[in-house]
Amino acid sequence: MKPSLDTHSDMAGTVWAAWRDRLARLIRPLRRLGWLGFLLRRLAGALPSLCGVIVVTFILTRALPGDPAAYFAGPAASQSAVEEVRHALGLDRSLLVQFGLYLQDLAHWDLGRSVSSGQPVASDLLARLPASLELTVTALLLATLTALPLGVLAATRPGSLVDHLCRIVATAGVSLPTFFTGLLLSFIFYYLLGWAPAPTGRLDPTFEPPATLTGFYLIDSLLAGDGELFFACLGQLILPAVTLALFVIAPIARMTRASMLGVLSSDFVRTARASGLSRPRILYVYALRNALLPVLTTLGMVFSFLLGSSILVEKVFAWPGVGSYALEALIASDYAPVQGFVLALAVLYLLLNLLIDIAYGVVDPRVRLEA
Amino acid sequence: MTEHRVPLLKVDNLHVQFSTRRGIARVLDGVSFHLDRGETLGIVGESGSGKSVLFLALLGILEGNASITQGSAQFGGFELLRASQSELANLRGRELAMVFQNPRAALNPIRRVGQQIEDILLRHSAVTRSAVRARAIDALRQVQINDPEARYHAYPFELSGGQCQRVMIAMALACRPALLIADEPTTGLDVTTQAAIMALIRDLTKVRQMATILVTHDLGLAGESCDRIAVMHAGHLVEIAPTARLFSAPRHPYTAKLLACTAYGAESIEDLASVPGQLPNLTRADLPPCRFSERCNRQLAACALPLAYQEIGPAHWVACCNPERAEEAA
Ligand SMILES: Nc1ncnc2c1ncn2[C@@H]1O[C@H](COP(=O)(O)OP(=O)(O)OP(=O)(O)O)[C@@H](O)[C@H]1O
Numbered sequence: 001m002k003p004s005l006d007t008h009s010d011m012a013g014t015v016w017a018a019w020r021d022r023l024a025r026l027i028r029p030l031r032r033l034g035w036l037g038f039l040l041r042r043l044a045g046a047l048p049s050l051c052g053v054i055v056v057t058f059i060l061t062r063a064l065p066g067d068p069a070a071y072f073a074g075p076a077a078s079q080s081a082v083e084e085v086r087h088a089l090g091l092d093r094s095l096l097v098q099f100g101l102y103l104q105d106l107a108h109w110d111l112g113r114s115v116s117s118g119q120p121v122a123s124d125l126l127a128r129l130p131a132s133l134e135l136t137v138t139a140l141l142l143a144t145l146t147a148l149p150l151g152v153l154a155a156t157r158p159g160s161l162v163d164h165l166c167r168i169v170a171t172a173g174v175s176l177p178t179f180f181t182g183l184l185l186s187f188i189f190y191y192l193l194g195w196a197p198a199p200t201g202r203l204d205p206t207f208e209p210p211a212t213l214t215g216f217y218l219i220d221s222l223l224a225g226d227g228e229l230f231f232a233c234l235g236q237l238i239l240p241a242v243t244l245a246l247f248v249i250a251p252i253a254r255m256t257r258a259s260m261l262g263v264l265s266s267d268f269v270r271t272a273r274a275s276g277l278s279r280p281r282i283l284y285v286y287a288l289r290n291a292l293l294p295v296l297t298t299l300g301m302v303f304s305f306l307l308g309s310s311i312l313v314e315k316v317f318a319w320p321g322v323g324s325y326a327l328e329a330l331i332a333s334d335y336a337p338v339q340g341f342v343l344a345l346a347v348l349y350l351l352l353n354l355l356i357d358i359a360y361g362v363v364d365p366r367v368r369l370e371a
Numbered sequence: 372m373t374e375h376r377v378p379l380l381k382v383d384n385l386h387v388q389f390s391t392r393r394g395i396a397r398v399l400d401g402v403s404f405h406l407d408r409g410e411t412l413g414i415v416g417e418s419g420s421g422k423s424v425l426f427l428a429l430l431g432i433l434e435g436n437a438s439i440t441q442g443s444a445q446f447g448g449f450e451l452l453r454a455s456q457s458e459l460a461n462l463r464g465r466e467l468a469m470v471f472q473n474p475r476a477a478l479n480p481i482r483r484v485g486q487q488i489e490d491i492l493l494r495h496s497a498v499t500r501s502a503v504r505a506r507a508i509d510a511l512r513q514v515q516i517n518d519p520e521a522r523y524h525a526y527p528f529e530l531s532g533g534q535c536q537r538v539m540i541a542m543a544l545a546c547r548p549a550l551l552i553a554d555e556p557t558t559g560l561d562v563t564t565q566a567a568i569m570a571l572i573r574d575l576t577k578v579r580q581m582a583t584i585l586v587t588h589d590l591g592l593a594g595e596s597c598d599r600i601a602v603m604h605a606g607h608l609v610e611i612a613p614t615a616r617l618f619s620a621p622r623h624p625y626t627a628k629l630l631a632c633t634a635y636g637a638e639s640i641e642d643l644a645s646v647p648g649q650l651p652n653l654t655r656a657d658l659p660p661c662r663f664s665e666r667c668n669r670q671l672a673a674c675a676l677p678l679a680y681q682e683i684g685p686a687h688w689v690a691c692c693n694p695e696r697a698e699e700a701a
């Protein structure tokens with residue numbers, strides 16, 4: 001049995017590679033378009049992953065335990081009623097037809113309905129996505145802004161206090177689970193010190209949320225010119241964002257340090273020093289920009305950690321994002337929201353990687369102009 | 372009063388050591404030489420003999436684990452070894468410029484070559500932002516890069532190795548330094564490009580009356596371009612002489628062996644490592660005073676005495692107590 005499986009996957013691999021090559025040939029002429037071509041090539045490159053994600057979410061829902069038809073029909077339904085529901089849901093059709101229906105639904109932005117809320121999953125997710133994004137993006141920014149200088153300092157002064165601090169923060173950040181850090185931070189800053197507001201979501205109920213323009217409360221409140229509201233939102237955001245950031249400072253700082261050390265001992269930095277360029281210019285224009293390339297890759301990886309751990313952090317801080325939504329749905333065996341959540345996260349992750357590819361292209365001309 | 376001319380560069384008894392995991396490596400041990408204005412000096416020696424370390428030390432850009440324990444280096448009367456980092460940084464690229472081997476790696480891979488030249492011009496000369504571009508393109512034109520306006524925008528990966536080395540030379544010469552140090556400028560380039568790069572360095576330095584130090588593995592190459600040649604072995608400068616003299620009457624056994632491996636003017640140049648034996652481990656505590664003695668077949672009891680230089684002919688110095696006999700009268 002096993003060998004035949006292997007040949008099967010081998011064959012799939014070859015077919016896959018052939019398609020990839022064909023795609024690559026197809027998009028190669030885009031090189032002449034410069035930046036636009038680069039973007040189009042990257043977009044085209046994300047297509048296969050998107051298809052993969054769609055297939056996987058489809059298979060995932062079919063593989064989940066339980067009979068959705070029985071679930072939808074309710075516990076008191078008769079056998080024939082269940083069959084009726086099964087027919088209505090299309091679950092009695094062949095898998096291929098079901099997949100076609102699924103694709104059709106996706107094309108209409110239809111992710112099914114949540115049983116618990118009775119709302120379409122797509123609109124539920126859309127309403128909650130800005131909250132999650134605001135949290136994770138803020139956390140990523142916080143982590144990057146802390147980790148980059150930390151890593152650079154550690155690299156320029158190896159063996160110094162900063163270097164050791166960097167290592168300690170790195171170890172602590174990774175070894176503490178995020179929900180624990182979250183609870184600890186709220187215990188200290190809300191319960192003991194009273195510096196932070198109660199961990200009850202995006203905004204204290206005494207405030208009216210800002211008019212929705214971007215869905216990010218921080219930006220919307222600024223656009224509305226309401227400083228008081230801005231600080232209220234910021235106050236709510238800070239603890240969960242710090243909790244998430246603490247978790248990913250370590251990998252970013254470590255990568256920055258390692259990459260910076262490598263670049264600082266490279267030939268072109270020696271040339272820059274031999275040319276008498278000033279230290280800041282050598283460090284930030286010559287070394288750091290080159291060192292950023294592997295850091296960017298790490299950022300992509302780290303963002304997926306953030307998306308994953310945001311589920312628990314949202315729960316701890318009662319943050320009304322997609323993570324807590326999916327968690328509640330999962331506990332209630334409400335599978336459509338879970339499926340929608342997985343799909344949304346995967347698409348988000350693809351988008352982020354696209355963004356990182358673009359950032360790579362900005363920093364590294366070799367990526368933009370070659371390949 | 373007795374000096375009729377002050378040399379451009381005068382290095383005296385330079386000692387450099389590195390602290391490594393295996394102990395202290397005494398990589399330069401009492402190196403002395405001088406260089407006049409407009410002169411071209413060749414530095415030859417096998418890999419690991421300390422040629423690069425010597426010039427990185429003079430420029431003040433040694434790695435953190437290095438220390439200069441002794442010596443002095445006067446550049447135009449200015450003491451390099453006791454200068455502050457900012458004083459040295461002002462000199463580097465302006466008065467003292469260096470070209471490295473492997474030009475593609477020696478250029479910033481993600482910065483346009485024109486901008487890299489501009490960085491140096493803006494750092495060292497009172498050139499305005501609007502004029503700097505023309506100066507950079509001019510610097511590219513002087514190293515005979517074709518279509519310098521277009522090359523200005525190129526990234527190193529878009530240029531050939533030879534073109535990258537031309538860019539490196541343009542960078543080094545952009546501020547018209549008094550001394551150019553070319554550390555194996557042609558290693559890794561193909562033979563025709565090597566010749567072109569060497570001709571370029573020769574022509575440019577002659578026109579500008581710049582002093583040049585050419586560091587190389589290649590005795591033949593040094594013989595073609597240099598007024599004098601210094602031979603280094605394991606951190607010692609073992610012999611220094613006018614080129615013709617060094618080739619016709621080498622006195623240090625190491626030089627003689629090197630020359631035996633490389634026929635003067637021969638087309639193909641053999642690697643210097645073809646001298647039998649290898650460099651001693653520089654972290655050893657029991658290094659003999661003469662670091663060549665263990666590879667030498669002219670050893671005497673006197674070789675265990677401290678190393679001494681003797682002037683064995685006009686401008687010909689050798690660090691050996693039992694030098695080869697001169698075949699011809701000096
Ligand atoms: N940072 C360092 N730490 C420890 N040892 C070093 C360091 N840099 C150089 N060395 C040692 O110094 C010695 C001389 O090195 P150097 O690079 O000057 O040789 P070189 O003559 O330029 O050789 P090549 O012809 O290969 O360029 C070598 O033995 C090397 O191992």
Ligand SMILES: [Mg+2]
Pocket residue numbers: 422423424554
């Ligand atoms: Mg070297």
